[in-house]
Amino acid sequence: MHVPIGLPWGLILGALILWSLLAFASLFIPKAPRIAPLIFPLGALGALCVAAAGLLALQGPPVTMVSPLGLPGLPFHGRMDALSGVFLVLFGLTTVAISLDLTGYRAREHYPVVARIGVQYHILLASLTLVFVAADAYSFLIAWEAMALSSYLLVVTDHHTRGARRAGFLYLLIEHIGALAILAAFTILIAQAGTGTRLVYTFAALHASHPDATVAGIAFLLAFLGFGAKAGLVPLHVWLPQAHPVAPSPISALLSSVLLKVGIYGLLRVTFMLLPTPAPWWGLTVLTVGLLTALLGALSSAVQSDMKRLLAYSSVENVGLITAAIGLALLFSAYGLKALAALALIAALYHCLNHAFFKGLLFLGTGSVLHATGERNLGRLGGLIHRMPRTAFMMLIGTLAVAGVPPLNGFASEWLILQSFLKATALPRPYLAMGIPLGAALLALVAGLAGYVMVKFYGIVFLGRPREARLAQAVESGPFERAGLGLLTLLCLAAGLWPAGAIALIRPAASLLTRADAPITISEAGARVDVAHAAYAPAILWVALGVVALATVLVLRARFSQAPRRAAVWNCGHPVIGARMQDTAEGFGQPIRRIFAAFLAVRSHHPAPDDRVPRYGSVVEDRFWEDLYRPAARGFEAIWAWTAALRPRRIAISLFCVLATLIVLLALAP
Amino acid sequence: MMPLAAPINLLAALFLLVVFAMLWQRRLANLITIYAWQGTILTLSIALAAYATHSAHLYASACLNGLLKIVLVPALLRRLARRLDVQWDRESLVQVSTVMLIGLGLVIFAFNAALPIAAAGHGINRAIIGIALASILLSLLMMILRATALSQVIGFLAMENSLIFAATSVTYGMPMVIEFGIALDVIVGVFILGVFFFHIREQFDSLDIDRIERREESR
Numbered sequence: 001m002h003v004p005i006g007l008p009w010g011l012i013l014g015a016l017i018l019w020s021l022l023a024f025a026s027l028f029i030p031k032a033p034r035i036a037p038l039i040f041p042l043g044a045l046g047a048l049c050v051a052a053a054g055l056l057a058l059q060g061p062p063v064t065m066v067s068p069l070g071l072p073g074l075p076f077h078g079r080m081d082a083l084s085g086v087f088l089v090l091f092g093l094t095t096v097a098i099s100l101d102l103t104g105y106r107a108r109e110h111y112p113v114v115a116r117i118g119v120q121y122h123i124l125l126a127s128l129t130l131v132f133v134a135a136d137a138y139s140f141l142i143a144w145e146a147m148a149l150s151s152y153l154l155v156v157t158d159h160h161t162r163g164a165r166r167a168g169f170l171y172l173l174i175e176h177i178g179a180l181a182i183l184a185a186f187t188i189l190i191a192q193a194g195t196g197t198r199l200v201y202t203f204a205a206l207h208a209s210h211p212d213a214t215v216a217g218i219a220f221l222l223a224f225l226g227f228g229a230k231a232g233l234v235p236l237h238v239w240l241p242q243a244h245p246v247a248p249s250p251i252s253a254l255l256s257s258v259l260l261k262v263g264i265y266g267l268l269r270v271t272f273m274l275l276p277t278p279a280p281w282w283g284l285t286v287l288t289v290g291l292l293t294a295l296l297g298a299l300s301s302a303v304q305s306d307m308k309r310l311l312a313y314s315s316v317e318n319v320g321l322i323t324a325a326i327g328l329a330l331l332f333s334a335y336g337l338k339a340l341a342a343l344a345l346i347a348a349l350y351h352c353l354n355h356a357f358f359k360g361l362l363f364l365g366t367g368s369v370l371h372a373t374g375e376r377n378l379g380r381l382g383g384l385i386h387r388m389p390r391t392a393f394m395m396l397i398g399t400l401a402v403a404g405v406p407p408l409n410g411f412a413s414e415w416l417i418l419q420s421f422l423k424a425t426a427l428p429r430p431y432l433a434m435g436i437p438l439g440a441a442l443l444a445l446v447a448g449l450a451g452y453v454m455v456k457f458y459g460i461v462f463l464g465r466p467r468e469a470r471l472a473q474a475v476e477s478g479p480f481e482r483a484g485l486g487l488l489t490l491l492c493l494a495a496g497l498w499p500a501g502a503i504a505l506i507r508p509a510a511s512l513l514t515r516a517d518a519p520i521t522i523s524e525a526g527a528r529v530d531v532a533h534a535a536y537a538p539a540i541l542w543v544a545l546g547v548v549a550l551a552t553v554l555v556l557r558a559r560f561s562q563a564p565r566r567a568a569v570w571n572c573g574h575p576v577i578g579a580r581m582q583d584t585a586e587g588f589g590q591p592i593r594r595i596f597a598a599f600l601a602v603r604s605h606h607p608a609p610d611d612r613v614p615r616y617g618s619v620v621e622d623r624f625w626e627d628l629y630r631p632a633a634r635g636f637e638a639i640w641a642w643t644a645a646l647r648p649r650r651i652a653i654s655l656f657c658v659l660a661t662l663i664v665l666l667a668l669a670p
Numbered sequence: 671m672m673p674l675a676a677p678i679n680l681l682a683a684l685f686l687l688v689v690f691a692m693l694w695q696r697r698l699a700n701l702i703t704i705y706a707w708q709g710t711i712l713t714l715s716i717a718l719a720a721y722a723t724h725s726a727h728l729y730a731s732a733c734l735n736g737l738l739k740i741v742l743v744p745a746l747l748r749r750l751a752r753r754l755d756v757q758w759d760r761e762s763l764v765q766v767s768t769v770m771l772i773g774l775g776l777v778i779f780a781f782n783a784a785l786p787i788a789a790a791g792h793g794i795n796r797a798i799i800g801i802a803l804a805s806i807l808l809s810l811l812m813m814i815l816r817a818t819a820l821s822q823v824i825g826f827l828a829m830e831n832s833l834i835f836a837a838t839s840v841t842y843g844m845p846m847v848i849e850f851g852i853a854l855d856v857i858v859g860v861f862i863l864g865v866f867f868f869h870i871r872e873q874f875d876s877l878d879i880d881r882i883e884r885r886e887e888s889r
Contacts, residue, residue, distance in 0.1 A: 652814050655810065659814060669786060
């Protein structure tokens, strides 16, 4: 038995113990409010430890341990390798920012609410860490369930409102469907690996058992369903736009930045490290679902008018992009193109990191806006750049990153994903080689839509004039919130300006998954990619941008050298200019709603020409509610009604039926 | 032939007798006492099996069972009955002689059904399988015939006892993990049902299943 002596394990154990203590201490917040200000900063310290452990795991060889915990004969196994490392870094860094934000959030909430968040938040952090380091099916599932339940309780923090309870229930339901599918996948693998009475349940042993193609295929489909439900892939993405708006904003940030990535982590862990070499159809399935998710997410986010729902759909889109890249990596490794698979995986993991940073930033910023204005509806916001200039600046960086504007991180990883799509011409099947690069066109459409969405989001919330009078009272967010936002802004900038560093950090994980040393320069089957520069060369870009900017300034100075005059803005001949004349969120999304009407379920209300009080309104719903979930619910209700009608009204009769069945079966037994 | 067959057979016979006593007893307080006796016999038989096989885990299982089924669960049930004030209520039953006759029929059937099971394994006592099976069926019968919720629960617990009895005396026990799981289930179940009974009585003014069902139908 290994004793955990290594530094990474020490850090992880330290964080786990710290978080457990903090969760316990949070119980006493209502009794002893003095401890409240300490809880969340200490939690951030634990997150730093986890991030450090992740960094160490990325540098060194995999470290394993067998914990003395668990049932007799079934100990928990832990393993920290490069894949865990990437996700631990992602999780740790984002969580530092979220904990800082919660420090500020705490100060304006009631003690019982703070206590509840404190307990569940730290349990969630501990279980997330365990998910990333678990190395057997048993401890993985336990950590997974602990994560699901604690995150559910956080989503329903505001459980007095009906909307929160409904959204929470939907989240729990889909979570359970996913967990059952994962359990089934593991069970199939364990059952075929078992020899005699010995229970094979560690990941290493399961991988060594080499299941045959059919078993592996079924296990893959189940795992994809389960982890897809967690990651928010179509059609199981419906919980995201419901759960994000009702959860407290720091929790939304955690959901979007980290919890969705846990699904991605599980998918990578199972498909690349548990199952044998993938079959081509696995990759195609994942790729198709990923692209569909990205497209639907981008379209839906373009037509939302609730800030957090818009961001939630944008998360769906990003997870779709990541999944598509993973599908591509599966396809490449199915045909033995290991270096290209590594490229696609680097792109996917890089985008995971970037999405965690910029979406965390946007959700935390949204939380500040929500606190300052009490409003989630885009139609009632506007002009906040004057009220909250610092938040607005950091949010600008975040929106530019989401939109994929070059010097920032969103562009770097999306560019890599695009590159790996174009390299699909190296695949030996003509259909794939010619069809998949067409997917790149879809990718470009999605990236364009993301830019459109972010212009809408930022423009309507921060620019223009306030749409409501009370927005004038909005105040800048507090120092802790700004610290959280600032950290994520810096991470976005760093990951964007220094892609070579980020890629060097991720490379060990891609090498581990593809079982090939991921080279800096990939040259395989005629395709040549320089991974370090596949993103782009930011230094050259910066110099070029600087030169162009400088030149522009100089030319403008030379041509218009008079001092600027201040004058009233031309009012287009209108006597009064009101805030209501500005473009609305609905108006901005209108073209998308028209062009892509087939993908959305829109119910509009148009006023008649002679209407005295014309009202215009439209509700956009997810098509999957109409086309999939409601019919399924009606089907279940019909089955339920049928069984209810069959059920005897008296308990004694039911029990008698049990006895009679037992007797008949015993009598029929040979 | 397994070691110590005679004392195990004796315990099995006593077990069956106790199940019949349960079937016949009308007062709840006495029913709980009989349940505790059943637990005692079960514990003894597990301890005997442990002695016969020198297995540490069976000793542990005997301790667990003894603690749970002689002390803890009966005490909980008694407290529940006292707080619900139903311990000395007399239950209306189908005529006792009819019940006994049905029970006898079930025992004969169970012994018949046990024949192929005993033939499949070797060294297993046919009578014990028959008795265990009969106890399960009789406990189910008791649940059917009882009219109050609490005695139905005791019937359910008796059925669980019979299952454990079958497991220990036929195959010398289940894996420890499963036994722990079952023990936990029993204790949690009793707690939850206790809470439920208070709610049921608040809602329906009675723990009488017949009355609850009538209210349900008239809605």
